[in-house]
Amino acid sequence: MPELPEVETIVRDLNKKIKGKVIKSVQVRVPKLVKNLNTKFVQALLGQKVGSVTRRAKLIKVKIGQQKTLLIHLKLTGQLIYREKSGKLTAGGHPIPQDLKDLPNKFTHIIFTFTDESHLFYNDLRKFGWMNLVSESAAEKLPNQEFGPEPLSPEFTLEKFKQVLAKKSGQPLKKVLMEQKNIAGIGNIYTDEVCFYAGVKPTRQVKSLKPQETERLWQGTRHILKSAIKHRGTSVDTYVDISGRQGGYIPYLKVYDRVGQKCKRQNCHGVVKKIKFNGRGTHYCDQCQR
DNA sequence: TATATTGTTACACC
DNA sequence: TGGTGTAACAATAT
Numbered sequence: 001m002p003e004l005p006e007v008e009t010i011v012r013d014l015n016k017k018i019k020g021k022v023i024k025s026v027q028v029r030v031p032k033l034v035k036n037l038n039t040k041f042v043q044a045l046l047g048q049k050v051g052s053v054t055r056r057a058k059l060i061k062v063k064i065g066q067q068k069t070l071l072i073h074l075k076l077t078g079q080l081i082y083r084e085k086s087g088k089l090t091a092g093g094h095p096i097p098q099d100l101k102d103l104p105n106k107f108t109h110i111i112f113t114f115t116d117e118s119h120l121f122y123n124d125l126r127k128f129g130w131m132n133l134v135s136e137s138a139a140e141k142l143p144n145q146e147f148g149p150e151p152l153s154p155e156f157t158l159e160k161f162k163q164v165l166a167k168k169s170g171q172p173l174k175k176v177l178m179e180q181k182n183i184a185g186i187g188n189i190y191t192d193e194v195c196f197y198a199g200v201k202p203t204r205q206v207k208s209l210k211p212q213e214t215e216r217l218w219q220g221t222r223h224i225l226k227s228a229i230k231h232r233g234t235s236v237d238t239y240v241d242i243s244g245r246q247g248g249y250i251p252y253l254k255v256y257d258r259v260g261q262k263c264k265r266q267n268c269h270g271v272v273k274k275i276k277f278n279g280r281g282t283h284y285c286d287q288c289q290r
Numbered sequence: 291t292a293t294a295t296t297g298t299t300a301c302a303c304c
Numbered sequence: 305t306g307g308t309g310t311a312a313c314a315a316t317a318t
Contacts (some may be wrong), residue, residue: 001296076296077316125317127314128296128314188295
């Protein structure tokens with residue numbers, strides 16, 4: 001499921017692959033995935049040149065022509081897959097999920113074709129994702145009302161993190177870390193991983209955190225997100241990059257999806273537990289997380 | 291067939 | 305009015 005590191009990986013790849021290409025055709029097979037869909041959606045895209053691709057939280061922003069931006073949210077199971085004209089997937093020997101070898105497949109809902117006959121496929125098993133074509137100015141303004149600071153930006157200092165926590169001192173840690181208005185881009189996987197890094201249970205009340213724990217949470221947020229980007233994200237579900245390759249961060253997961261397995265902390269003999277908390281599957285080691 | 295899945299949002303409530 | 309907490313929602317696999 002794409003969170004900040006997975007979306008960042010996709011954005012970087014899109015910049016390499018589709019920036020500068022001109023849109024030749026757009027096929028919308030499942031209309032509900034396009035917000036404000038009308039005849040102008042396709043019309044406004046045709047013949048336009050793709051500009052730079054950026055990210056805000058888990059939202060992908062694709063500049064279209066001079067004045068428009070295409071917003072894309074992958075939600076749980078959205079995939080963007082880029083394919084050259086030949087249609088052959090060249091992942092350099094990496095394994096490709098069977099259903100991605102031959103596209104479009106039954107989960108392909110939107111298809112962009114560029115003038116060089118390359119394609120960008122939007123696949124979505126659950127159909128929870130969406131895209132929306134908006135004016136560039138709207139794209140610049142809107143996200144800043146919806147999202148807190150980017151955790152990897154220079155503005156996300158320890159002081160800033162403390163301020164965010166101070167406003168939510170009565171809430172449980174996990175809830176605060178996952179709320180996009182507080183900090184942008186962290187989802188269920190990386191929340192659990194950050195809490196493990198800091199040696200703190202995700203269920204802790206924010207106001208109970210000691211200064212040292214707060215600092216480790218801040219460090220952990222930055223360290224883990226950076227590391228996950230370096231390894232091109234985590235594929236626990238359907239996530240793949242735009243070439244169909246899975247992310248390489250799975251071996252580095254300490255608690256997420258490791259229920260019943262031995263704690264990876266040195267000298268800790270605990271076993272990873274899984275509970276339902278804040279409505280979500282939550283993983284931690286109760287030996288070394290306090 | 292019931293259930294789990296998760297990011298987002300609608301909505302009830304104080 | 306605004307903050308908060310809960311439930312609903314999307315569709316599918318198992």
